[in-house]
Amino acid sequence: NAGVMQNPRHLVRRRGQEARLRCSPMKGHSHVYWYRQLPEEGLKFMVYLQKENIIDESGMPKERFSAEFPKEGPSILRIQQVVRGDSAAYFCASSPTDPSYEQYFGPGTRLTVT
């Protein structure tokens, strides 16, 4: 059973470009969470999705950030017009049908904005 997959592992974007981060949850998991880890900081919740639904986006910046989890395919975290402050590690996590269970994390995508 493959773990949570994220790609790309490393992404370099120039200021103003768009960044697309992908996450495939573990097989059988229907809950996806995105977290951001700024350099030398802890992890902060961004958004929680189930298939075709955003359940909680209270941690998402109001502008430039969006997320989706379509019926088919991976969850996507999209950052438009990236700025240097977006440089961080973005982690995706998934949990099984009961979301109270532990979340399993992907390896993360390290975004660098130049």
Place this chain on the structure above:
Amino acid sequence: AQKVTQAQTEISVVEKEDVTLDCVYETRDTTYYLFWYKQPPSGELVFLIRRNSFDEQNEISGRYSWNFQKSTSSFNFTITASQVVDSAVYFCALSEVDSSYKLIFGSGTRLLVRP
């Protein structure tokens, strides 16, 4: 409001020493879950343990043990006979039924085990 505090920013020990990582949490919910995750230098996050608020039994898994005390809102983590491979950042986290189970992380404790 929910909050997780890991007051120890960094701990350095010599191999084979025992070390305890502290975690204090705040929540208004009666049903909640506590977790520990390990982040080694390679950067991934490794799940270690999950505890629900109704189960205060301590747990031991090999060299790892956890002490959950609701009376002091603490969920401490002890590594016995530490090894160099235990060097990592350890995060304590809280999730609540009323907050969509999102993980609220502490700021982490960096553990360095010296040979």
